Amino acid sequence: MCDYTQVHxxxxxxxxxxxxxxxxxxxxxxxxxxxxxxxEYRLDENCGLSYANSIPHLLLG
Incomplete structure (x- = not known):
């Protein structure tokens, strides 16, 4: 099995x-x-998906 890190x-x-x-x-x-x-806990940052959804012009590309 491949080893993974779960990131929150x-x-x-x-x-x-x-x-x-x-x-x-x-x-x-x-x-x-x-x-x-x-x-791993990254509780001081949002994942990229949430960031992109909060700024509509990033989704228009």
Whole structure:
């Protein structure tokens, strides 16, 4: 299984970031179930999704 960090944001969203790809993924590029090995709290910042939604002109591109 690939190792992930679970990240908590001020806006209450969660994200999972990869810490390390497992050998199976490196060979096949098919994702396996996430293995959460760490939890990180970024309670002083919103995730990018909340930031983009709060500023409409960023969504128009």
């Amino acid at each position: 944001y001020k806006c209450s969203h969660l994200r999972y970031t990869v810490r390390a790809w497992c050998t199976k993924y490196q060979e096949t590029h098919k994702r396996c179930p996430a293995n959460v090995v760490a939890i």
